Amino acid sequence: MGRPTIADIAQRVGVSKGAVSFALNGRPGVSEATRARILEVAREMNWRPHSAARALGGARAEAVGLVIARPASTLGVEPFFAQLLSGLQARLSEQQVAMHLLVVEDAAAEIQVYREWASAHRVDGFILVDPQVRDPRFEAIEELGVPAVVLGGPGGHGSLSCVWADDREAMLSVVDYLAALGHRRIAHVAGLPGFRHTQRRMRALRDSVRRLGLVDAVSLPTDYSDAEGAAATRALLSRGRRPTAIVYDSDVMALAGLGVAMEMGVRVPGELSVVAFDDSVLTRVTHPSITSLSRDTFALGGQVAGVMLEVIADPSSRRDLKTATPRLVVRHSTAPPASWQDD
Amino acid sequence: MGRPTIADIAQRVGVSKGAVSFALNGRPGVSEATRARILEVAREMNWRPHSAARALGGARAEAVGLVIARPASTLGVEPFFAQLLSGLQARLSEQQVAMHLLVVEDAAAEIQVYREWASAHRVDGFILVDPQVRDPRFEAIEELGVPAVVLGGPGGHGSLSCVWADDREAMLSVVDYLAALGHRRIAHVAGLPGFRHTQRRMRALRDSVRRLGLVDAVSLPTDYSDAEGAAATRALLSRGRRPTAIVYDSDVMALAGLGVAMEMGVRVPGELSVVAFDDSVLTRVTHPSITSLSRDTFALGGQVAGVMLEVIADPSSRRDLKTATPRLVVRHSTAPPASWQDD
DNA sequence: CTTCGGTACTAAACCGCTCTAGTTGCCGGA
DNA sequence: TCCGGCAACTAGAGCGGTTTAGTACCGAAG
Numbered sequence: 001m002g003r004p005t006i007a008d009i010a011q012r013v014g015v016s017k018g019a020v021s022f023a024l025n026g027r028p029g030v031s032e033a034t035r036a037r038i039l040e041v042a043r044e045m046n047w048r049p050h051s052a053a054r055a056l057g058g059a060r061a062e063a064v065g066l067v068i069a070r071p072a073s074t075l076g077v078e079p080f081f082a083q084l085l086s087g088l089q090a091r092l093s094e095q096q097v098a099m100h101l102l103v104v105e106d107a108a109a110e111i112q113v114y115r116e117w118a119s120a121h122r123v124d125g126f127i128l129v130d131p132q133v134r135d136p137r138f139e140a141i142e143e144l145g146v147p148a149v150v151l152g153g154p155g156g157h158g159s160l161s162c163v164w165a166d167d168r169e170a171m172l173s174v175v176d177y178l179a180a181l182g183h184r185r186i187a188h189v190a191g192l193p194g195f196r197h198t199q200r201r202m203r204a205l206r207d208s209v210r211r212l213g214l215v216d217a218v219s220l221p222t223d224y225s226d227a228e229g230a231a232a233t234r235a236l237l238s239r240g241r242r243p244t245a246i247v248y249d250s251d252v253m254a255l256a257g258l259g260v261a262m263e264m265g266v267r268v269p270g271e272l273s274v275v276a277f278d279d280s281v282l283t284r285v286t287h288p289s290i291t292s293l294s295r296d297t298f299a300l301g302g303q304v305a306g307v308m309l310e311v312i313a314d315p316s317s318r319r320d321l322k323t324a325t326p327r328l329v330v331r332h333s334t335a336p337p338a339s340w341q342d343d
Numbered sequence: 344m345g346r347p348t349i350a351d352i353a354q355r356v357g358v359s360k361g362a363v364s365f366a367l368n369g370r371p372g373v374s375e376a377t378r379a380r381i382l383e384v385a386r387e388m389n390w391r392p393h394s395a396a397r398a399l400g401g402a403r404a405e406a407v408g409l410v411i412a413r414p415a416s417t418l419g420v421e422p423f424f425a426q427l428l429s430g431l432q433a434r435l436s437e438q439q440v441a442m443h444l445l446v447v448e449d450a451a452a453e454i455q456v457y458r459e460w461a462s463a464h465r466v467d468g469f470i471l472v473d474p475q476v477r478d479p480r481f482e483a484i485e486e487l488g489v490p491a492v493v494l495g496g497p498g499g500h501g502s503l504s505c506v507w508a509d510d511r512e513a514m515l516s517v518v519d520y521l522a523a524l525g526h527r528r529i530a531h532v533a534g535l536p537g538f539r540h541t542q543r544r545m546r547a548l549r550d551s552v553r554r555l556g557l558v559d560a561v562s563l564p565t566d567y568s569d570a571e572g573a574a575a576t577r578a579l580l581s582r583g584r585r586p587t588a589i590v591y592d593s594d595v596m597a598l599a600g601l602g603v604a605m606e607m608g609v610r611v612p613g614e615l616s617v618v619a620f621d622d623s624v625l626t627r628v629t630h631p632s633i634t635s636l637s638r639d640t641f642a643l644g645g646q647v648a649g650v651m652l653e654v655i656a657d658p659s660s661r662r663d664l665k666t667a668t669p670r671l672v673v674r675h676s677t678a679p680p681a682s683w684q685d686d
Numbered sequence: 687c688t689t690c691g692g693t694a695c696t697a698a699a700c701c702g703c704t705c706t707a708g709t710t711g712c713c714g715g716a
Numbered sequence: 717t718c719c720g721g722c723a724a725c726t727a728g729a730g731c732g733g734t735t736t737a738g739t740a741c742c743g744a745a746g
Contacts, residue, residue, distance in 0.1 A: 017697090018695075049733075051398075056734090079422075089444075120393060374723080399730095400703060400730080
């Protein structure tokens with residue numbers, strides 16, 4: 001015979017299925033003595049609830065969905081996702097909630113998956129990452145009426161809950177630091193221009209120009225690949241007036257940029273300062289090590305999961321959680337510009 | 344009213360639930376005309392199957408489980424997992440099979456999760472990674488009687504199916520190459536000694552000593568972290584007779600080792616050759632770029648998923664798939680040893 | 687001695703779908 | 717004309733839980 005069911009337990013103990021259900025779920029309706037007997041027998045028979053059966057009765061699926069729309073090749077490069085995943089897991093598994101993960105091609109496919117998982121009751125809620133400018137996903141999710149948390153913000157995602165870090169403030173802190181070192185020509189090798197946080201960082205840099213009296217402040221968008229990061233760096237360093245500092249939107253691109261500088265004979269940090277958004281082991285092990293904006297991605301995952309669980313528990317609620325702003329960790333890739341580089 | 348059910352469709356079309364079920368599942372028992380009407384109405388009402396209800400009837404869960412027992416911090420570092428995941432997804436989603444992912448602390452917790460997911464019918468099969476020496480998971484899985492695929496081999500995992508690459512052959516190809524360049528003292532900064540593939544690589548190196556007349560061939564186990572990779576490198580380079588070549592079990596450790604060499608004033612590849620197992624963007628963007636054993640991890644994921652689906656389809660079958668042996672991609676971190684380093 | 691209220695429990699409906707065992711109606715063949 | 721056989725469909729029993737309505741019993745209060 002297959003797995004034991006509550007009917008088997010009921011028969012063995014000599015009570016009804018209902019009594020067994022009450023006992024196993026710790027709700028009133030059975031005496032302590034009977035409850036103990038039932039629990040005893042359940043353990044003895046190695047009984048486990050059948051999640052599908054529970055779900056049928058309208059209960060939770062005890063799982064959340066995370067769909068990532070990025071080319072598979074890009075995914076592996078970023079330590080970010082793996083860290084985030086781990087953090088999510090850690091918090092979710094405390095409540096025995098599992099995670100359904102899927103990597104798809106684009107937003108359209110992503111929405112399709114949301115529709116299917118929602119109506120198939122596979123998950124209790126969704127975690128959305130990489131919010132975009134005019135993102136069609138938010139509307140689709142709201143329409144489905146399923147709890148969701150957006151990683152990113154503030155604003156721009158309708159009535160959904162969100163967890164976000166202040167990208168603007170982070171970028172300003174980098175630029176302030178570089179300006180204080182004496183840099184006047186600062187460039188930015190950005191990520192995908194469709195992402196909201198990319199836009200926010202670009203805007204923050206642009207806004208700094210007047211405020212700090214910078215000469216130049218250009219943002220070059222890329223696809224986060226090392227190839228485009230290297231190409232953008234090459235372009236920047238080939239200009240007549242090259243920047244004295246470059247801020248990269250990811251650690252991989254910063255590393256690629258470092259390589260290009262070396263290849264072009266540009267000394268770091270003597271002639272060029274390099275800063276990376278998001279640090280990881282990479283920024284530590286290179287030579288020179290890379291100054292970067294650091295945040296605890298694992299903890300971030302935990303916070304997102306926490307909000308997700310709250311929103312699932314009370315779907316009418318809405319949370320807007322601002323997490324710690326990434327702080328600048330200064331390593332060996334930044335220094336004052338050489339004096340002959342002054343204007 | 345909530346989501347439409349087949350009963351709603353049945354009522355609307357004026358047939359029985361059974362007829363609707365037959366029609367929607369493309370099985371005989373209804374006329375083509377009726378089937379068309381039913382499909383039409385189903386689409387119109389935006390009906391989707393309720394996975395729990397299906398699962399209750401004994402059908403597949405249409406999901407596979409992947410539980411990873413590694414500290415969360417290590418996970419983010421390795422591009423390997425993200426790539427593998429993407430590859431798995433790509434193949435699984437072709438068949439509309441989802442993936443349940445969980446990161447846990449240790450093998451005991453992993454087995455616990457297998458028990459729960461299996462008896463709760465959450466998944467149709469498991470994918471096991473990181474096979475260890477005397478691994479308790481295989482027995483547990485066999486006992487559960489759930490289809491499973493082990494990533495790693497050959498041998499050592501009982502009756503379970505497996506997908507593996509020839510670590511021994513790969514290591515031999517590296518050592519052969521280094522020996523051909525003239526290296527006689529080759530060291531190995533290995534991964535976790537509990538992993539079977541670590542053992543296999545260490546043994547392959549040891550076996551090469553006599554065959555190739557190497558002077559020295561030591562393997563230092565680590566936990567794959569950049570810190571231990573750096574420490575091991577420091578220890579090796581501090582010896583009286585330092586190795587002229589070091590093989591690292593991961594790209595991150597190779598990168599860390601490169602940093603240590605630079606810090607100790609040891610020129611790469613002039614005085615020290617560096618080779619990494621498993622390459623990724625990291626080995627390409629560093630300076631010097633790192634010679635490494637390359638394999639298509641994305642494709643590997645696809646192959647594992649393929650075997651998983653086969654084994655689920657026919658649980659009595661057993662597959663043992665050997666994948667392409669990683670091939671050596673020579674970059675700029677390897678060269679003949681300086682002549683004064685000879686014995 | 688009845689009545690009330692509460693506890694401990696049972697029986698059965700129900701969740702959405704699948705699948706088996708019938709039932710009906712129609713057609714062809716003897 | 718009647719019967720067998722097949723196609724098309726229906727009724728209803730499960731799947732394994734949860735939950736509600738109902739019952740039996742007991743002690744205390746009137």
